[in-house]
Amino acid sequence: MNKLLTIVTIAAAVLLTACGNGVKDSKGDLNDKKVKLEKLKVEKSKLEGDIKRLEEEIAKLDPSLQKDKAKLVAVAQVIQQDFTHYIELQGRIDASDIVIVTPRGMPAQVKEIYLKRGDFVKKGQLLLKLDDAIMLQQLDGLNTQLSYAQNIYNRQKNLWDQGIGTEVQLITAKNSVDGLEKQIATLKENWKTSFVYAPISGIADQVNIKAGEIFNGVTANGPQIQIVNSSSMKVLTDVPENYQTRVKKGSQLKISVPDAGIDSINAVISVLGSSITSTSRAFVTEAKIPSLPGLRINQVALVKIKDYYSPNAITIPVNVVQTDEKGKYVYVMVKEGDVMKARKKQVMVGENFGGRVEIKGNSLTSADVIITEGYQVVYDGQVVTTDTK
Structure with a gap:
């Protein structure tokens, strides 16, 4: 000594x-x-x-002296279990069916409004009545002209049946009637566009129009009427471009929406964006989810994308892995003679997630016992103990 x-x-x-x-x-x-x-x-x-x-x-x-000097540590058995790695990102809730209502014809002044924000509307339900005064006047004028043309045609036909007049006169009168009838039919179709109907069933999420204003669908302030069908929802996620080789169409997701009290939704990526935005350097993924109570458009969703899976993997707590000039290593506890000793083992690490890291190769087995506390202050060959007495 x-x-x-x-x-x-x-x-x-x-x-x-x-x-x-x-x-x-x-x-x-x-x-x-x-x-x-x-x-x-x-x-x-x-x-x-x-x-x-x-x-x-x-x-x-003097073995008893060595036992007295043993370093107190905590240990844990190496675990062999299925290991999954996820990419953790932030997404947003959206609806699969969001429709901005637009006029079928020319923009026109609103005469009547039959909905308010938050109303549930059915597909085909009347939403607005636009100004149709000019078209009705035109329709009255055409009907008057048609009545006159039909009268001329009937007289010309009676004369033709009696052998009076020419065929050209009869054909001209008939063409005049046909032309007016087509104009009236076209005007009636245009007149129908003064009635604005709901293109889908859903909630009137935005109603930014008043009687007397011009309805053209979208203004500088946004949609005038927007309908959301919340029966089909989806999650949109911007994925950084460095993950493009690890994220595929069909990749499994775990989604949570804390603000809605939703802890876990299982989904798969159904749409994979084909372009990368120049500002965020990311591409968009889309996954369909069920419509659950509390979900709202643009709500924040926490998205975990499964990008790696290893069955029966050797895993250990990530914090016990240390680094030296040779690479990564851990301390394991082994029995040598009558004492337990700390032994340094070089390891090859893989992915880590949830506080655990996968150990590659055969550097560790499920029979190994790793030192989880006190590993910072032991050295290779030091006598250790787990006995707190």
């Missing part, structure tokens, strides 16, 4: 001397300092080896 203390004292003296010389030679040549640093590292490594060898010799001579 005195020999061990002597070596430790020498090591401390060497390090203190090196530090002192470093201060004095702070203006010295950089290469000289690098050489000194490498020399000290070699000496440190040799001292650590001597310390470890002496501890092992002491343990053989």
